[in-house]
Amino acid sequence: MAAVISRQKSVSVNPLKQSQPLGATLAFLGLKGMMPLLHGSQGCTAFAKVSLVRHFREAIPLATTAMTEVTTILGGEDNIEQAILTLVEKSQPQIIGLCTTGLTETRGDDMEGILKNVRKRHPELYDLPIVFVSAPDFRGALQDGFAAAVESLMRELPQPGETRPQQVTLLMSSAFSPGDVQELKEITAAFGLIPIVVPNLSASLDGHLDDSYSSVTTGGTTLAELREIGSSVYTLAFGESMRASAQILEKRFGIPFEVFPQISGLGAVDELLQGLSDLSGIAVPEKYRYQRRQLQDAMLDTHFYFGHKRVCLALEPDLLFARVGLLMAMGAEIQAAVTTTKSPILETLPIETVIIGDLEDFEDLASGADLLITNSHGAEISQRLKIPLFRQGFPILDRLGNGYSCSVGYRGTTQLLFELGNLFLSQEESRH
Template identity: 50%
Template sequence: MASVVESKKSCTVNPLKMSQPLGASFAFLGLDACMPVMHGSQGCTSFGLVLLVRHFKEAIPLQTTAMNEVTSILGGYDNIEAALVNIRKRAAPKVIAICSTGLTETKGDDVDGYIVTVRKRKPELDDTEIVYVSTPDYVGAFEDGYKHAITAIVKALVKPLPVKADQITLLPGSHLSPGDIDELREIIESFGLSVIVLPDISGSLDGHIAPDWRGTTLGGTTLEQIRAAGGSAFTLGVGEQTREGAEALREIAGTPLEIFERLTGLEVNDRFLQRLAQISGKPVPAKYRRQRSQLLDAMLDGHFYTGGVKVAIGAEPDLLLAVGGLLHEMGAELRCCISTTKSPAHALLPAEQVVLGDLEDLERGAADAGCDLLITHSHGRQAAERLNKPLLRIGFPVFDRIGNAHRRMVGYRGTMDFIFEIANLMIDQIVHHHPGDWPLTPEAAAAAAPSAGAGCCGAPLTPTTLAEASA
């Protein structure tokens, strides 16, 4: 179990974390015909919008109440009313989702009260659902905002319904890509189950060319599906950040739940498929038995290049656990772990310590520990260059690579893809530092490893074991 230490620096240098309002907006982007709104200044919204556009390479619908110096002091009711009426008139969304910012939270705007007043004054908003979530950006991080947004959606829109035995609700964590959600949907539906994904960015941020432009999100969880979640027989969550929303569903509709700490790895996917088999009453499809066998082979092939590698990771808690847990199983050493916010997920991380800090902490920790590989988002590229170490980009934002929406890290196939990505990156380093020795024999691979490593089962990597595994 990792101990958690907060960085005591006077200021943040090269921030790792993103804000709560941005995380909440990201969750709202997974709802169909929705318009997310940040209740704050234009600058707050513009900054978040730029990050989302650069990561997904897509047009992002995101509005602001455009608070200024005067309205920040006197209160933002007029701005909220004007924003709601204008958005309803121009874009006609089915859902308007408001998240607060540090500016309006510091003032203490009673947004819930504002919404009640607006509904009385503006009957034209009667056909529009309005969801509000409190997300001050001076506390918490991206994952916290996403977590609170899911809970706000459930509490505002879900009501108890008669249970459908073959319907489940899937709550994906913010660290899952549209490709990850598509993979999980395919797995669940292969058991003959129907699934409601909440929120579903695979419908809105998957990089498709839409036939029209409405000014709102194009795809995602529909309002009807959200309401239908009150009749699901089971709730599955991926990541500790989904527990709060799953428990809200249980309180409202009595839906039983199970939270999977991650779905990147072998054992966790075994448990996931076993749970689906229990819910559906059907055996695990043969294709997943085949995929499991392929993953085992991938772990065997890949651990030659990950065993003993010293890794520095900077990520949100659930993503840190997903990546760090798999690397530990592949024989890597988690020497430096930096995260953004407190989470029960840290207790499950196979590392000595997690520091709540920034990318400067990651750079210094990686240098002190002699790490061979840095793993974080695109803002870590300068640190990797200064340390002359490879960088594996994960998380949000990744703006200097394309295809983020289709990257897959869950399930047997996603885990296998991620192992190949890591192993190939390390092979590139071996080729760079030992160009005359390529292609490597098992003996040379062992000699070129960054340190005396361990295999996926804890056995030391030696020329003998490498040769036996290759035979």
């Protein structure tokens, strides 16, 4: 059991965490025909948009209610109404994801009441789903906002229907890249199951050229698929932060679920494939049996370089749990673990302490380590301490292909072990 310690500093130095509205926006971008709408100032939206564009190197649809000093004092109802009507006229979205920010949460706008009034005045909006998420950026972090968006989707859009014995729902946490989502979709489909993935970033932010320009998302989970989730036979929740969304589906439709907090590493992937085999009645395909043998060989090849290496990590809770588990299984030692927000998964980590803090805390704890694992904002720390950096999490601004990276399943774990092993190998060579 790990002790979770929150640093009580009067100021955050070199912040690690990203905001809840950014997390909610990222979740919404995994839906087809979606336009995320941030209720706040233009600066809040511009910051989120720039961060997402630089990480994925893709065009990111994102709108704002453009609150000013005057509208903040008088109330934002007119701004929300005008923003929605403008989006419907110019972008014609299939879904709007309306998300608050710190500004409007502090003011305390009655969002549900505002949406009711807007719909009353404009009956033409009746058939347009407007999914609201409360996401104050003065509390929580990216993972919390992402999870809150998925919970709102599960509360509002799925409808009851006759159970389809082959259909399963995959709920993906913010810890998974578009490449990870694609791999888990393919693994599930290999067992004859039909997965509905929420959110499906592998179809929207994976990096592909579309035939024509669109001002909304061109890929992702469709509105029809979201409606059909109530007919799924089972829910697989990937990442502890998806547990609440799975519980909403269980409560609404009686759909049983299982949470997989980690999908990297031999044991974790074995557990997933055994679960899919039990669910479908189909034996594990030979393709994955072969990939398992490849992973075993990769573990043999790389474990010499992991043994007793001291690693410091600064990641969101779900991703931190997955990386700590894999590193410790390979014989590495966790020198320090820093995270962004509270999560029940943190206490189950097999280390002494986890710090909820910033990158200043991370740097203070990292001296003498063999490897740093965090986002691109750790690059300067890496240079100052002369310790290699393995970039993980969000944002990764100084590397290409973030939409393609895969670290789940047997294949993804093998790839991850070789990438980490090569860093350790280079470090040993530089000492000679």
